Amino acid sequence: MQRPFLLSVDRLYCGEKNPAPQHTRRALLLTSAAGLATAALVPQAIAGEEHLASEHADDTVELIERLTGKTPVASDRLRIIMPRTFPNGYTVPLDIEVESPMTQSDHVRYVRVVAPRNPLIEVVTFHFVPERSLPRVSTRIRLAEPQFVVAFAELNDGTLLTAKTWVEVATNGCA
Amino acid sequence: MVVVTPRVQVPSSVTPGKTFQVKALIAHKMETGLRRDNEGNIIPRDIVNKFICRYNGVNVFTTDLHEAVSANPYFEFYLRATESGPLEFVWYEDGGKLYSLAHQLVVDS
Numbered sequence: 001m002q003r004p005f006l007l008s009v010d011r012l013y014c015g016e017k018n019p020a021p022q023h024t025r026r027a028l029l030l031t032s033a034a035g036l037a038t039a040a041l042v043p044q045a046i047a048g049e050e051h052l053a054s055e056h057a058d059d060t061v062e063l064i065e066r067l068t069g070k071t072p073v074a075s076d077r078l079r080i081i082m083p084r085t086f087p088n089g090y091t092v093p094l095d096i097e098v099e100s101p102m103t104q105s106d107h108v109r110y111v112r113v114v115a116p117r118n119p120l121i122e123v124v125t126f127h128f129v130p131e132r133s134l135p136r137v138s139t140r141i142r143l144a145e146p147q148f149v150v151a152f153a154e155l156n157d158g159t160l161l162t163a164k165t166w167v168e169v170a171t172n173g174c175a
Numbered sequence: 176m177v178v179v180t181p182r183v184q185v186p187s188s189v190t191p192g193k194t195f196q197v198k199a200l201i202a203h204k205m206e207t208g209l210r211r212d213n214e215g216n217i218i219p220r221d222i223v224n225k226f227i228c229r230y231n232g233v234n235v236f237t238t239d240l241h242e243a244v245s246a247n248p249y250f251e252f253y254l255r256a257t258e259s260g261p262l263e264f265v266w267y268e269d270g271g272k273l274y275s276l277a278h279q280l281v282v283d284s
Contacts, residue, residue: 090245090246091245091246092245115243118243119209120207120209120241120242120243122241122242122243123241123243123244124238124239124240124241124243124244125238125239126236126237126238126252127234127236127237127238127239128236129233129234129235129236131255132230132233132235132236132254132255132256133228133235133236133252133253133254133255134194134252134253134254134255136252136253137238137250137251137252138249138250138251138252139244139245139248139249139250139251140244140245140248140249141243141244141245142207142242142243142244142245143243173245174207174209174242174243
């Protein structure tokens with residue numbers, strides 16, 4: 001069973017202004033131990049995350065509009081796969097996948113990934129070529145703090161697809 | 176002097192029109208330019224800012240890297256080929272230096 005989201009319970013309720021306490025190894029162990037006892041809290045934590053997601057939805061759209069000048073559409077065709085929690089911020093796995101036939105008339109031009117709460121938000125951009133490369137990539141990135149990692153993909157007709165995923169990191173990977 | 180070593184992994188032969196996986200890794204510290212040394216001076220940025228994969232002289236996969244890519248940048252991506260030809264991999268470092276590797280791709284006929 002994947003262990004659900006124990007580190008962040010306090011963060012979800014203390015909101016944006018109060019940064020989460022530094023997660024040391026000791027704190028992590030204590031939280032995991034306590035987490036077993038407080039499993040009942042987990043559904044609430046997930047509900048809290050959903051709340052956070054809706055709160056951030058507009059921010060994401062606004063950010064992408066500022067970066068590209070276009071309005072993105074949230075889509076299932078673009079998938080961004082990252083672990084929900086990761087012990088360090090230095091090498092967080094990132095998998096990107098777009099459903100596309102990759103023909104001349106229907107293909108993905110690029111996928112760009114941003115981490116809005118890193119000191120420098122740009123992460124990486126992948127450019128693809130129809131018939132030759134598939135819009136599917138794995139790599140490793142740095143994250144400074146728990147945040148939504150946002151990906152957006154431009155198709156050949158100019159449509160912008162977007163997807164995001166919440167990642168909880170225990171240490172700052174950018175310092 | 177730090178030695179920067181690029182490495183790639185490509186299947187020994189591929190079926191025409193079928194996709195195959197390519198893994199590319201370069202041992203590079205990817206200094207972000209945000210860190211400070213013991214005297215408090217900023218350590219200047221030194222990253223690989225671009226990675227290109229060429230097949231038969233045409234760019235087939237390009238990546239723009241920023242500071243938030245981990246040290247020793249690693250990419251796993253998928254290509255499709257119809258004929259044998261050279262696969263070239265080039266990493267561009269800040270300051271204009273580049274590292275490259277070439278591989279002869281064998282496509283079964």
